[in-house]
Amino acid sequence: MIGEDAKTLLLVEDDPIIAIAEKKALKTYGYNVITAGSGEKAVNAVNSDPEISLILMDIDLGSGIDGTEATARILTYHEIPIVFLSSHSEREIVEKTEHITSYGYVVKNSSITVLDASIKMAFKLFNAFVKEREKEAALRKNEEMMRNSESFAHICSYSTNLVETDIDKSAWVCSPNFYNVFGIDETYPHTIAGWSAFLHPDFRESTFAYHERVIRERSSFDLEYNIIRINDGAERWVHGTGKLEFDAQGNPIRMHGAIQDITERKEVEEALMRTKRLLSESEQIGKVGGWELNIDTGEQTWTEETYRIHEVELDFNLSLEKSGSFYTEKSRPILENVLNRAIEYKEPFDEELEIITAKGNHRHVHAIGKTDLENRRILGFIQDITYRKSVEKEIKRQLSEKETLLKEVHHRMKNNITSIEGLLLMQADNIMNPEAKNSLKIAISRVQGVRVLYEKLLVDQQYEQVSIKSYIEELLSSILSVFPEYQSLCIEKDIADVNLNSNKAVFIGIIINELITNIFKHAFHGETDKHIHITFAHADEKTILIIRDDGIGFSRRYFRRRCPVSA
Incomplete structure (x- = not known):
């Protein structure tokens, strides 16, 4: 009876009678058997039927290729156990098959029990071979992954012989990426002297001292130090770690560990430290x-x-x-x-x-x-902001003192101007000559223009800016007080309410004073039922002052005399 999981055997036999007998015997042991009468047919059967698990191969197969040749062709493309089943028992024939495959050799006419045992042994050997091959493949894959990981992480492994003291004898082994990290190749001397050569001179003594302390204290190696790559002379930072191995007496005999190139990390750390120092400063x-x-x-x-x-x-x-x-x-x-x-x-x-x-x-x-x-x-x-606050406080104090001093100066100047104005008024009262009296009045009105400005500055406590509307209105009142005979005049005012610099306001006051007193003197001739219209505007850094009156004006003869026109 053949089970569903029965193994399929390929029986390669050129004698049909022997093939039928062996096939029948093998079926009784639970095998599924197919046959091939020649080496060529055997090769074709393996290529076309993936269910074949084992081949029983005769050596003499008639006029075509023999069993050894057929086996060589099959093993070129397929991994399958092959057991030779032949009547030959000569030593040279058996040895020839061993060079091709080593899954067994059974002499024909051996009992079916012997053949079954050989088949089972061949399956065991083949399964062991497959497992070993899978382990080797996994190991190769792990080694490749380790090499790739080491290369990606700039890390390598090493093992040093602590017993060897001769600096010129081989004392360490390493992984392939070690050569990349240190800029060497396989021919580089794996000696203590060779190891010392790629240590940076500034770190050589301290690194060896630390290594000796690790051995003496039986501790682990963990140190960052500087190296000089052999091939390009580049200075690199590495981080070395290691663990000691001891003999039966407890003496350290080897150190196994890893070394990682940490130059990029150290550069980033240094950049961060510089940034931190800059930020702190x-x-x-x-x-x-x-x-x-x-x-x-x-x-x-x-x-x-x-x-x-x-x-x-x-x-x-x-x-x-x-x-x-x-x-x-x-x-x-x-x-x-x-x-x-x-x-x-x-x-x-x-x-x-x-x-x-x-x-x-x-x-x-x-x-x-x-x-x-x-x-x-x-x-x-x-x-x-303590210092800034103290400076602001001092500035305010100094400004306050300055304002107090300036206020006192303006006050004294205003008093002096008032005294001058008073003296001029007293002088005008004692003069009988109308012409002289009028001249003094004009002088008094000029002084009043300055005095009114100082009064405005003192009252408003703004020593740089003055309201021009308020200033002009008070100036007109002061002028009329000097010329009481014109108190009944109608003065129309259209004055923009703007602030001007006090320096400019002085000149505007002088102009208004001159024009108004000139109107009194030349336009009205003592008439008091007249009108004066004053317009003042200021925009876009431009100032417009217009003063009009309804006095006698200028005669045509005056203009002809002032502005002659040729015939």
Whole structure:
């Protein structure tokens, strides 16, 4: 009876009668048997039937290729156990088959029990071969993966002989990527002297000293050091690790470990250190420190300058209560409010606050922060603005002194001008000559123009700007007070309410004074029922002043005399 999982055998036999007998016998042992009468047919059968598990091969196969040739052709493309089944028992024939395959040789007419045992042994040998081949394939794959990983990670392995003390004898072995890391090849001397040659001179003595200490203390090797690649002279950083192996007496005999090229990592670390130093120095120069607050836990992180601003050590135990205690009673509720609003409404804040440092120094700080709810934090910076505040206070003090002094100067000048005005008025009252009296009045009105301006500057306490509308109106009142006979005049005013520089206002006052007194003298001739219209406008850095009157004007004869026209 043949089971569903019966193995299929290919019986290669050129004698049909023998083939039938052997096929029948093998079927009784549960094998599924197919036959081939020649070497060529055997090759074709294996190529076309993947179910064949084992071949029983006769050697003499008639006029075609013999069994050994057929076996060689089959094994070229297929891995399959082949057992020779032949009537030959000569030594040279048996040895010839052993060079082709080694799964067994059975002499014909042996019992079916012997043949079955040989077939089973061939299957065991073949299965063992397949497993071994799979192990070797897996090992080769692992080795390839290890080589690729070592190459990708710039890492290699080594093993050193600690017993060998001759520096010129071979003392270490390594993985292939070791040669890439150190810039050497397989011909490089694997000696203590060879190892010493690629250590950087600045690290050679300390590295060997550390190696000796590891052996003496029976500890593990773990060190970062500098090497010089042999092929290109490049300086590289490596990280070496190692573990000791001991003999039966407990003496260290070998060290096995790994070495990784960490140059890129060290360059990144150095760049980060430079950036950190620059940031720290910049913070210290600008007195600006960073901070971060975890919304959920209250955990805080400060940069070095923030610690310096608060005058505490870097190991200061931060907490919300402790950091909040630095702020004054006036500033603490302000800080609490902005932090609460930052959490609740995601509002950024920008406040100037006051703190008292751990050493009791009073400082002004500028705190700016924003919320990062995605990462559940508030972050920002704090700047020590104590010096700026003291400078601002000093500037305000000096400005106050300057304003006080300037006010006193203006006051004294106004008093002096008033005294001059009073003397001129007294002189005018004592003069009987109308012509002289009028000249003095004109002089008095000019003085009044300056006095009115100083009064405006003192009253408004703005020593650079003056309201031109108010100034002109008071100036006109002062002029009329000197010329009381024109008090009943109708003066229409259209004056823009703008502020002008006091220097410009002085000249405008002088012009208005000259024009108005000129109108009194030449246009009205004592008539008091006349009109004067004053227009003042200022826009785009341009000033327009227009003064019109309804006096007698100029005769045509005057214009002809002033502006003659040729015939």
